[in-house]
Amino acid sequence: MSNLPYVLILYYSRHGATAALAQALAHGVEHSGQLEARIRTVPPVSPDCEASIPAVPSEGAIYASADDLRHCHGLLLGSPTRFGNMAAPLKYFLDTTSNLWLEGCLINKPAGVFSSSNSLHGGQESTLLSMMLPLLHHGMVISGIPYSEAGLNNTQNGGTPYGATHWSGTAEPALTEIETQLCYAQGQRLARLALQLDTFT
Numbered sequence: 206m207s208n209l210p211y212v213l214i215l216y217y218s219r220h221g222a223t224a225a226l227a228q229a230l231a232h233g234v235e236h237s238g239q240l241e242a243r244i245r246t247v248p249p250v251s252p253d254c255e256a257s258i259p260a261v262p263s264e265g266a267i268y269a270s271a272d273d274l275r276h277c278h279g280l281l282l283g284s285p286t287r288f289g290n291m292a293a294p295l296k297y298f299l300d301t302t303s304n305l306w307l308e309g310c311l312i313n314k315p316a317g318v319f320s321s322s323n324s325l326h327g328g329q330e331s332t333l334l335s336m337m338l339p340l341l342h343h344g345m346v347i348s349g350i351p352y353s354e355a356g357l358n359n360t361q362n363g364g365t366p367y368g369a370t371h372w373s374g375t376a377e378p379a380l381t382e383i384e385t386q387l388c389y390a391q392g393q394r395l396a397r398l399a400l401q402l403d404t405f406t
């Protein structure tokens with residue numbers, strides 16, 4: 206981990222599609238060379254209140270801490286679409302951020318959202334909108350993807366003005382070229398906003 210200021214890319218992914226979006230967004234964030242993309246995930250939740258998991262996951266991104274969120278200069282938040290809403294593990298993590306809200310440490314920092322769904326019209330956009338709500342409560346500056354990105358008009362799969370998406374269809378985690386381009390554009394834009402907004406004081 207470097208000492209560069211960073212954009213936190215925080216996601217939950219069960220089958221890898223949302224994780225693939227996170228990786229593609231990271232390339233856009235790091236385009237300027239001035240910001241690191243810090244990729245973090247959250248543990249699953251269980252109805253069994255006795256259940257516990259190892260502190261460090263056996264593979265993939267490590268779990269986010271409150272400090273990862275507290276000290277970020279921008280946030281990209283990603284979740285699979287679940288019944289048109291964000292997945293419970295991500296919501297559970299957000300529900301533990303009251304102290305950060307009280308401190309106001311996310312106010313005026315830029316944020317964006319991303320998602321993956323199995324069906325093309327199965328709730329990507331409602332999921333993205335639902336993910337924006339807690340970020341607005343935190344005082345973050347929400348940004349999406351402008352229509353100057355040609356892929357938004359051409360896509361036959363994922364990609365929305367509300368944030369990057371992937372249509373996983375028949376359990377396919379690999380992103381299409383346009384989905385990848387739109388991730389890059391969103392990551393690059395979020396990093397540019399973090400540099401332009403006063404998030405470094």
Ligand SMILES: Cc1cc2nc3c(=O)[nH]c(=O)nc-3n(C[C@H](O)[C@H](O)[C@H](O)COP(=O)(O)O)c2cc1C
Pocket residue numbers: 217218219220221222223224284285286287288289290321322323324325326327328373378
């Ligand atoms: C409980 C549950 C609810 C889901 N709800 C939806 C849904 O509302 N619309 C949809 O298109 N896909 C839905 N899916 C499918 C996932 O969104 C899709 O497989 C996604 O690409 C998984 O992302 P991941 O690979 O990052 O886990 C659901 C999956 C689960 C397990």
